[in-house]
Each structure stands twice: as C-alpha cells, then as structure tokens.
Amino acid sequence: MKIHPLIEKAKEHGNPIIEGNQVTFVWQGKTAPRLIDDVHGWEEHPQKMTRIEKGLWAYSMELPTTAYLEYSFYEPHTKKRVKDPLNGNTIYNGLGSDNYFFYMPDHSPTTLTERRKNVRHGKVTHHQVETWMLADDGQRDVYLYRPPVKEPVPLLIVYDGMDYLERGKLNIIVDNLIHEKRIQPIAMAFLQNGGDHRGVEYACSDATIMWLDNIILPLARKKLNLLDTANNHGAYGVLGASFGGLMSVYTGLRMPEIFGKVISQSGVFESEGRDFAAVDFIRAKQSREIKIWMDVGHFDWLLEDNRRLQPILQGNGYEVTYREFSGGHNYTCWRNELGMALKEVFGK
Numbered sequence: 001m002k003i004h005p006l007i008e009k010a011k012e013h014g015n016p017i018i019e020g021n022q023v024t025f026v027w028q029g030k031t032a033p034r035l036i037d038d039v040h041g042w043e044e045h046p047q048k049m050t051r052i053e054k055g056l057w058a059y060s061m062e063l064p065t066t067a068y069l070e071y072s073f074y075e076p077h078t079k080k081r082v083k084d085p086l087n088g089n090t091i092y093n094g095l096g097s098d099n100y101f102f103y104m105p106d107h108s109p110t111t112l113t114e115r116r117k118n119v120r121h122g123k124v125t126h127h128q129v130e131t132w133m134l135a136d137d138g139q140r141d142v143y144l145y146r147p148p149v150k151e152p153v154p155l156l157i158v159y160d161g162m163d164y165l166e167r168g169k170l171n172i173i174v175d176n177l178i179h180e181k182r183i184q185p186i187a188m189a190f191l192q193n194g195g196d197h198r199g200v201e202y203a204c205s206d207a208t209i210m211w212l213d214n215i216i217l218p219l220a221r222k223k224l225n226l227l228d229t230a231n232n233h234g235a236y237g238v239l240g241a242s243f244g245g246l247m248s249v250y251t252g253l254r255m256p257e258i259f260g261k262v263i264s265q266s267g268v269f270e271s272e273g274r275d276f277a278a279v280d281f282i283r284a285k286q287s288r289e290i291k292i293w294m295d296v297g298h299f300d301w302l303l304e305d306n307r308r309l310q311p312i313l314q315g316n317g318y319e320v321t322y323r324e325f326s327g328g329h330n331y332t333c334w335r336n337e338l339g340m341a342l343k344e345v346f347g348k
Contacts, residue, residue, distance in 0.1 A: 004056055015086035016102065023104075024060040025049070026086060027073070032057035033082045037071035038299040038328030039063075046074050065106040067326035068333060069299070070099035091332060094163065101332065110336045112176045113169040119179040120148035124171055125223070129215050133207040135197035142216065144223055145171050145188035147178055152227045153185045154346070155220055157212065157259070159202065159240035159247050161190025167331040173338050182339075183346040186237070187224045189216055193244070202243035204250045204277040212251065217258075234260020234289060237345055241265040241334050242302070249292065250278040256287035261345040263293045265334040266302050269309050279309070285316045292320040293341045295334075297327040 009017045010026040017024040025035055027049055034046030039061065049057040063069065070091065073082040081097055090098040103109070115121075123146045128139040143165055147153055164170045170188065177183045194201045201208045220226060227235050238259045240248040245267025252262035269279050281287070292313065296306040303324070313320045321344050327333035 004053060006052065006058060007056065010086050014088070014102075015084055015100070018102070018104065021062050021065050021104070022060055023063055023069075023102075024058050025071070027057040028055055029057070030055065033073040033075050035059050035071060036074045038069050038297075038330075041301065043074060043079070046076055063104055064298070064326040065104045067104040067298075068101065068107055068328075068336070069104075070101045070328060070330055070332070072097075072099055091330075092167070093330065094167070099330075104326075107326070109332070110173075110339055112173040112339045113335065114176075115172055116176065116179075119175050121175050122147045122171060122178075124165070127219060127223070129219055131211070132215050133210050135194055135200050135207075140194075141192045142219065143190040144220060145174065145190070146224055147174070147185040147187055149178075149185040150225070151185070152225050153187050154227050154232070154235040154237065154261075155217075155224065156186050156188045156237040156239055156261075156346075157216070157251070158188055158190045159238070159244035160193050160198075160242075162192055163331060164239070164241075165190045168335045168338065170335075170338065173335070174342070177339060177342055181348060182343050184348055186342075186346055187220070187226060189220050191216065199243060202240070202247040204246065206254070208247065209251065209254050213255070229258045233257055237261035237263065239263040239265075239341075240267075241331070242329065243268050245294075246276055246278060250276075250281075252290040252292070253278055253281045253287045256290050260290050262290055263341045263345060265294075265337065265341070266296045266300050266329050267294065267306060267309075268302060269305050279312065282309075282312055282316055282318065288317045290318070291345055292318060293323075293344050294320060295323040295325060295337045295341065297325050297329065297333050299326070299328040301329065 032049040036042045049059045087100045093099045125144050127142045158164045178185050236259050238248045238251045245264035248264050252259045
C-alpha cells in the first residue's frame with residue numbers, strides 16, 4: 001500500500017510540515033481531533049481538520065516565516081487535550097498542561113538563555129517577606145539577583161517573578177547582556193504573585209505600590225548594592241507581562257522618581273469596555289518623564305489593546321518604544337524579546 005506523501009514528510013520532519021510560509025498539521029486515525037493554537041484563540045475556537053483519505057487528516061494555514069507558534073490537539077466532547085505523536089517539542093503553558101511548539105524557518109530562540117563558561121554569573125538568593133497590605137496573610141517568596149560587579153547598580157522589579165526566573169531565564173539573560181556590555185549592570189527583585197489574588201494585586205493596585213515601597217525596596221536596599229534614587233532620579237526599572245505589564249506601567253506612573261524605566265510585555269489596559277486607571281493617568285499626562293518599552297505578539301488577543309494605546313501615549317508626550325512580533329501570549333515569546341527590551345531601557 002502506497003504511503004501518502006504527507007505522512008512520509010510528517011514522519012521524517014515532524015509536525016507540522018513547513019513549506020515556505022505554509023504549515024500543515026497531520027493526524028492519523030479513524031477520526032481526527034481539533035487543532036487549537038495561538039492564532040485561533042485556543043479552546044474557544046477549535047479548528048476542524050480535513051479528511052485527506054481514509055485514516056489521514058490535515059489542517060493547513062499560512063504563517064509569517066518569522067513566527068513562533070504553540071498548539072495542541074483537542075477533543076471538544078471530552079474537553080481534553082490529545083497527544084501529538086509527530087511532535088516531541090513540548091513546553092509548559094503555565095495553566096496546568098503542555099503545549100507543542102515550533103519555529104518557522106526565519107526565526108529561532110534567543111541565545112541569551114544559554115549558560116556560557118566564560119561569563120561571570122550573578123547570584124540569586126531566596127528571601128521571605130511579609131505580605132502586609134496584600135490580599136493574603138503570612139509571608140511570600142522573593143528572589144534577589146546580585147550582578148557580578150562591585151559598584152552600585154539600578155534595580156529591576158519583576159512582577160510574576162517566579163515565571164520570569166524559571167521560564168523566562170531572566171537571570172541568565174542579564175548575565176549575558178552584562179558580559180557583552182549591551183546593558184549596564186543591574187540588580188533584580190523577582191516578586192511572587194498572589195495566585196488567585198493576582199488580578200487584585202496587578203490591576204493598578206495601590207496596595208501593591210505600598211508593599212513595593214515599604215517592604216520590597218527596603219529589603220533590596222539592605223541586601224543589594226543599589227544606586228540611591230535620591231541622586232539618580234528614576235534609575236530603577238519595572239517589568240511584567242499581561243496583568244504584570246499593566247502593573248509595570250502603573251508602577252512607573254505612580255513612582256516615577258524611583259521607577260523611570262518600564263517594560264510591559266503584552267500588557268492589559270482595558271477590560272469589558274473600561275480602561276484601567278493607568279490609561280486615565282496617561283490621558284492626564286502624569287509622570288511623562290518615564291521611559292516605556294512595550295511589546296506584543298501578532299497572535300495575542302491583547303494586540304489591538306496595545307496598538308490603540310500607542311497614539312494615546314505619543315499624543316500625551318510619553319517616550320515609548322513599541323514592538324510587535326510574530327507570536328502569541330507566552331513566556332517563550334516574551335523571553336525572546338527581553339534582550340531588546342533591556343537594551344532599550346538599560347543600554348549603555
């Protein structure tokens with residue numbers, strides 16, 4: 001029996017088959033699951049595969065040759081994901097399951113996450129702090145990064161810090177950027193989010209601002225050799241993604257004398273037709289001295305939200321660098337953008 005060329009290609013090169021800017025996902029079986037992915041909004045819009053011949057199914061679409069995509073197969077009736085036997089590349093999605101992934105021909109992962117033998121590494125230390133004004137009681141983990149230098153340095157606050165540390169490999173990225181002299185040496189504070197209370201803490205929360213000002217900054221100043229912001233106005237930075245991106249912008253707007261450098265990755269600026277307070281502050285031209293980096297993916301459901309904020313920022317006199325990439329809402333994309341973002345706000 002003659003084997004269909006699609007199966008031959010899929011078994012040789014893996015799923016999906018990539019030819020120019022066209023990708024084809026292949027499935028063998030009596031019936032086929034649905035395809036869910038970055039482009040189509042995952043479980044909300046499962047894509048039906050086409051029967052090619054008995055026992056063979058396929059789904060094709062076009063992508064930019066610079067794209068990175070995550071996907072899975074899915075059974076709508078059971079609402080369960082199905083393993084793809086033709087793709088061994090998986091990555092945790094932060095929501096309790098793994099996604100399959102692939103890079104298009106003109107894109108590849110950043111090399112800044114590679115540990116290099118000739119690079120001096122910063123030291124990451126674990127601490128626990130009081131949650132104070134936040135929604136939960138008790139203590140919360142904080143990780144501090146001390147760069148491999150002796151002089152005082154600026155601080156970067158990182159919201160959703162555990163994800164940026166473990167999935168974003170941010171400490172390794174910063175090690176390499178400092179070694180390559182692409183950024184000035186910086187220290188970092190990786191902050192654990194509030195879990196179920198994350199939205200409360202990151203949706204323009206002054207309780208988080210107070211916690212930052214009264215708990216996190218004193219710890220960082222005690223444990224790290226930091227620049228004095230009284231003499232270095234706005235020298236520190238703040239970074240976050242999604243709601244963390246919103247909170248990063250809000251932090252800069254509320255504390256510009258300390259946090260003059262803001263990195264927002266796929267930030268959320270509106271919900272249910274109503275802007276968050278950060279947008280109102282921008283319209284009121286508050287803290288226009290801050291420097292803002294924003295990036296967002298072409299497949300991200302927050303793309304239009306980020307696009308429509310640009311004329312508001314620029315029209316009100318803010319310095320903003322805005323970038324779009326061919327990807328979705330995930331830490332792989334944000335990780336690949338971090339080198340450019342950090343160079344823009346902390347570059348030498």
